[in-house]
Amino acid sequence: MAYWLFKSEPDTWSWEQQVARGDAGEHWNGVRNHVAKQNMMAMKVGDRGFFYHSNQGKAIVGIVEVIRPYYPDHTDPTGKFGMVDIKAIEPLPRPVTLEEAKHEPRLKDMVLVNNSRLSVQPVSAAEWRVMRELGGLPAE
DNA sequence: GCCAACGTTGGC
């Protein structure tokens, strides 16, 4: 299983809204970056990801799961980009802020710390474990 | 609100 990170401004789409969708989930539309697109194309149903609030909060707040693989994004007039569907699994008992992530040596190579502009990012298995631990979730 | 970093666009 692979791990990912989905970034969203809470004003646009928040964790609370994602949770409200329940198991039906929601499509992750609006990605217009090719690296982010490549990441979504690599996703498989069952992959897990972190849900990150950018701008306001600047923290990882929850865990999501990919429930539908890559398909065309109908909101893209050029037809070049696609999206996946994700559903909320559980919140982090203790949200992990960007500040904390930057100060954790084991997360120094995380994309979130090094390339803050990429909206859909890969997360390594080691980073996944460390972040869960910081967030107050038990080991998987 | 500012601005650095990054991506994209379009003239040549």
Next chain:
DNA sequence: GCCAACGTTGGC
């Protein structure tokens, strides 16, 4: 195909 100009993102 290069690269300057422009637009956007997102941390600060």
